Amino acid sequence: MSDRDLELYDAIQSGDKRALGELYEKYEKLLYSFAFKMTRNRELSEEVVQEVFIKIWTKKGIYQKKRGKFSSWILTVARNMAIDIMRKKKVQTYTLEERDSVYSEEPLTEELFEWKEDAGRVREAMGRLNEDQREVIHLFYFDALSQQKISERLGIPLGTVKGRIRLALNHLKKHLATIDERGGSRDE
Template structure:
């Protein structure tokens, strides 16, 4: 976590609205695009972003810097919120016009470069995973499948799916830390 993010997060814990607004301005686009990739729905993606920052404000869950980057923690909250919303609104049809209308709001060159750089780093780090772990991570994080759905799809026990995901995340964290070792990161 950058020193700036750490300070802002500490201030949010003490109910500093300006700090929350600063974090919102910094991460809103990232969280929106991440949730939009999961939901393909503009409205749901906006709800996800709102939910993430409400949870941050009401302190539903606490960030622990020893477990990873602040941005990764926010993305995990966003992923869980998106999955919850999609399950609640499973019978709600998503409108293609809404998705197509979003295409006019193109990200800046800097944002595209940053996302590409992060995506490349994660893709490269995933190479350390075996095929079973890669598949479990893909289904859970990118296809928003539940543990049970993954178990059914892969034809393996539920505990096996949970174990694969847990081990894959440990391997990914180790690999990302190894790759970032010594590099100064600016968030």
């Protein structure tokens, strides 16, 4: 988490609307783009972004620095919010390939660069996972399936799904830290 993100988050915890506005300006486009990839719907994506910032404003202390980077946390909140909203509105979920094929809005150059850079790091780290862990991470994060649905689809116990996700996330965190220490991915 950048020092500025921490300052803004702490200020928001104290009721600083200006800090909320600054944080919104920083993350709104990223969250919208992320939500749109999941929902394929502009209104739902806008709702996701709005709900994320309402949550940050109204629920004190929900981000804990020791659990990871703020940017990762806020994307996780957006992901969970998108899933919740799609379930409530009974919106069909799609695979990444299906979503990407209908994505019609061109991202800004800097957004595209950031996404490609992050995607390369994540792809490299995912490549280091074993096949079972890679599969549950893909189903959980990219296909937006619940842990129960993954259990049913793969025919494995729910506890095994939870364990694989937990282990995979720990491995990904470690691999991404190693990649960051090297200063980028091997492809650069």
